[in-house]
Amino acid sequence: MKCARCLLQLCRLRLGGRSAPLVRSLPSSHSWLLQHTQSQVLRQFHVSPSCPKTRPVPAEFNEANKQKDKSLATYDDLFEQGAKEAKTKATFNKVVEIFTKASVRRRGHVEFIYAALKKMPEFGVEKDITVYNKLLDVFPKEIFVPRNFIQRMFNHYPRQQECGVQLLEQMENYGIMPNIETKVLLVQIFGKKSHPIRKYERMMYWFPKFKNLNPFPVPQQLPEDPVDLARLSLTRIASDLDAKVTVYQLPCTDISESGQEITLPHVVGIQSPSQMELLAKHNPSRPVFVEGPFPLWLRKTCVSYYILRADPAPADEKKEDPYDPDRCLIYPLQLDLDLECDLGDDESFDVEDLDEGPVYAMCMTSQGDQATLNLWISGLQKSNDILGQVPTLFRLDAGPQELQWVDTDSGHQQQPDSETHKEASQPEVEIEEELTRSRGMKQ
Amino acid sequence: MPMPNVTCLTSVRLLSSIFRHHQLLLPSVASVKVPKRTVFQGEYRRPGRPKEDKFPWQKINFNFSKGLQGIKKHFTLLKKEFFERWVGPQGKPLLEHILEQNRVIWEFRGPESLEGWTVSSDREIGGQSEVYLKLGRNNNTCLLYGTMSSTPPRDGETRYSGYCTMRSKQSLASFDRKKHFDWSSFNTLHLRVRGDGRPWMVNIAAESYFSHQKDDIYSYFLYTRGGPYWQDVKIPFSKFFLTHRGRIQDSQHALWLDKINTIGFTLGDKADGPFQLEIDYIGVCKDYAHTEEFAYELYKRNPEV
Numbered sequence A: 001m002k003c004a005r006c007l008l009q010l011c012r013l014r015l016g017g018r019s020a021p022l023v024r025s026l027p028s029s030h031s032w033l034l035q036h037t038q039s040q041v042l043r044q045f046h047v048s049p050s051c052p053k054t055r056p057v058p059a060e061f062n063e064a065n066k067q068k069d070k071s072l073a074t075y076d077d078l079f080e081q082g083a084k085e086a087k088t089k090a091t092f093n094k095v096v097e098i099f100t101k102a103s104v105r106r107r108g109h110v111e112f113i114y115a116a117l118k119k120m121p122e123f124g125v126e127k128d129i130t131v132y133n134k135l136l137d138v139f140p141k142e143i144f145v146p147r148n149f150i151q152r153m154f155n156h157y158p159r160q161q162e163c164g165v166q167l168l169e170q171m172e173n174y175g176i177m178p179n180i181e182t183k184v185l186l187v188q189i190f191g192k193k194s195h196p197i198r199k200y201e202r203m204m205y206w207f208p209k210f211k212n213l214n215p216f217p218v219p220q221q222l223p224e225d226p227v228d229l230a231r232l233s234l235t236r237i238a239s240d241l242d243a244k245v246t247v248y249q250l251p252c253t254d255i256s257e258s259g260q261e262i263t264l265p266h267v268v269g270i271q272s273p274s275q276m277e278l279l280a281k282h283n284p285s286r287p288v289f290v291e292g293p294f295p296l297w298l299r300k301t302c303v304s305y306y307i308l309r310a311d312p313a314p315a316d317e318k319k320e321d322p323y324d325p326d327r328c329l330i331y332p333l334q335l336d337l338d339l340e341c342d343l344g345d346d347e348s349f350d351v352e353d354l355d356e357g358p359v360y361a362m363c364m365t366s367q368g369d370q371a372t373l374n375l376w377i378s379g380l381q382k383s384n385d386i387l388g389q390v391p392t393l394f395r396l397d398a399g400p401q402e403l404q405w406v407d408t409d410s411g412h413q414q415q416p417d418s419e420t421h422k423e424a425s426q427p428e429v430e431i432e433e434e435l436t437r438s439r440g441m442k443q
Numbered sequence B: 001m002p003m004p005n006v007t008c009l010t011s012v013r014l015l016s017s018i019f020r021h022h023q024l025l026l027p028s029v030a031s032v033k034v035p036k037r038t039v040f041q042g043e044y045r046r047p048g049r050p051k052e053d054k055f056p057w058q059k060i061n062f063n064f065s066k067g068l069q070g071i072k073k074h075f076t077l078l079k080k081e082f083f084e085r086w087v088g089p090q091g092k093p094l095l096e097h098i099l100e101q102n103r104v105i106w107e108f109r110g111p112e113s114l115e116g117w118t119v120s121s122d123r124e125i126g127g128q129s130e131v132y133l134k135l136g137r138n139n140n141t142c143l144l145y146g147t148m149s150s151t152p153p154r155d156g157e158t159r160y161s162g163y164c165t166m167r168s169k170q171s172l173a174s175f176d177r178k179k180h181f182d183w184s185s186f187n188t189l190h191l192r193v194r195g196d197g198r199p200w201m202v203n204i205a206a207e208s209y210f211s212h213q214k215d216d217i218y219s220y221f222l223y224t225r226g227g228p229y230w231q232d233v234k235i236p237f238s239k240f241f242l243t244h245r246g247r248i249q250d251s252q253h254a255l256w257l258d259k260i261n262t263i264g265f266t267l268g269d270k271a272d273g274p275f276q277l278e279i280d281y282i283g284v285c286k287d288y289a290h291t292e293e294f295a296y297e298l299y300k301r302n303p304e305v
Helices: A002-025 A027-045 A075-082 A089-102 A109-123 A129-136 A149-153 A158-173 A180-190 A195-211 A226-238 A273-280 A370-383 A420-425 B002-031 B064-087 B094-099 B111-116
Strands: A244-249 A252-255 A261-264 A267-271 A288-298 A301-310 A359-365 A392-397 A430-434 B102-107 B117-121 B130-135 B142-148 B164-168 B188-194 B199-206 B216-223 B231-236 B241-244 B260-267 B273-285
Touching: A075 A089, A075 A109, A089 A109, A089 A129, A109 A129, A109 A158, A129 A158, A129 A180, A158 A180, A158 A195, A180 A195, A226 A244, A226 A267, A226 A288, A226 A301, A226 A359, A244 A370, A267 A370, A273 A359, A288 B273, A301 A370, A359 A370, A370 A392, B102 B111, B111 B117, B111 B130, B117 B130, B117 B142, B130 B164, B142 B164, B188 B199, B216 B231, B216 B260, B260 B273
Parallel strands: A288 A392
Antiparallel strands: A244 A267, A252 A261, A267 A359, A288 A301, A301 A359, A392 A430, B102 B273, B117 B164, B130 B142, B142 B273, B164 B260, B188 B231, B188 B273, B199 B216, B199 B260, B216 B241
16 A cells, blocks of 8 residues: 555656646646646556545536535535435435446445435434445445455454444344345455454344344334224233223314314223222222323333222221132132141242232323313223222323313322432422212212 | 733633533532442543543542441441351351242332442433432332433444443442352342333343453343333343343353342333333242253354354
């Protein structure tokens, strides 16, 4: 490399020496000669001398770029100009194609690939394997493949290899599995034992191992419809296959008599038979609470749900139901064997049990105010008669939804929080109100 | 004449504002309790921050009352250690120690149980995530909550960020000797958690011999269901894979359970927003149905050399 540079300088010197007398004798031909000799001589060294400092700005963008100093034009601008109309996969591919076809040498392709990687999320193509393959295709083939053992021993073309690794790393971060085309391209560009190939092999080893690990899988594409989304999330959190989803209200937009638009929120609830059984056993003198909203994350979307629950029953009210011997006549449901248990047979953890009170039902709605949740409770009442006699309390946090401010009347559930800075940053208002549901509404 | 005066003033004010800014920044960094680190393992120095120009002995607090407290603390620990041996290994009778099928390592039943834990987020490296640890609703669970933000710090070097971590402190015997957990008679980690649907990572750090292995961590995933119900998670130790500073290693090795230092939980799922994880207890148990020794190939490196 160094000797090549020396030769280059020599050439220039010779050129300068030769052209100096020419200037004296033939000033008119000087510029032509210089241009001519430069373009001829320097071509031998794989550097194009015609624009040593300019980026290869394609012809399509040349008009817009004339005023700017071309040496400072970056590849980000290329994408900005290419995406004047719309940022889509088509325009992204077009920009890549324009760069590939702009010159045979593809000077600055490493910078171009870095810029493209950065711009990918903007164009919405960060999860597209074909686009990554197309970007890899920008690398010139077979130049970076080491040819002898010394090149193989040292890091051959480190910047290019690093760029390739970073491309693969971005694929890894977005969870995209490389395919056989990626491998073929990488082998063509960097050779069989290069760093990008190593990275590819690592990904191909670990990705399939961890691919289907999640015991609670979330679909890649979440449903658009809020009711479907609510149904999906409720069945996920219910952890009971018998649980039944009920849609209490479908979302719709109405225009009232006065002309204003009324949007009715969706109300979707879930309740399992065991929850209904628990609710039927609830002591009617003790209140049940509607609490929420609680967040639930499905990949990158956050939804919120509300629960109907009760405080744990006091110790004196707790009673174990004796087994009904008629429930199963074939074999006894309860065995009273006095077996000597060894210490080694103890399989349970020595922890105090948490008693947080039962959960009776869950629901999701787009509008978490009390009126909407009331709709849910009255819907639940059809299948659970006891809710007509139980006082219902609403403990709603000011969550993502806008809530009307209601005066709080009791200091219930206001725990002393040592972290005041958290409180200050995220004001959490606990709205708590005894529901004054009249008897008339219940009957 | 007044011009230079004014400029001088403004520059002074500017300096003071910078200084104040620094002061504002520093406590927020310092308040995050960092576990005790060795000399070699200094705090992460952000790109652009100057090196601390202090000799190592200047950082030591030579306080008489602190020394007295230390003597008291260490000799109490030593006494406890000495008399524990008379009862049996690890302060338990021998029969109980041999026949033990499961053990609760950490349970959160009161404010003192949070003292053995430390939280940190990418704020240490200049990010914007926040993480806090407190007791749950009835003061008998531990609630890890905060906000996740994957905005990388604007230092020109860091490419991505966004993590929140809770890690147990290194347990220490008398005179600041390291104390390890010996879990070699168990094969499964048992957790009782309640999350919000986000995937977490469980990290176990074991004692290592060489100092370049100090960041070796064995990790596995913890998927939470979300919702109001508690979730019992059993993770066999054979599934844990070796990572070093966030990268999976090519040559894997099974986790040796005889010297376990810390356990940690990390969130880094790149979904910006609030998160929470409630932990009831962390225990280890012996699962007779599980006979696997290590879940990944050991007979070759991945990829092969």
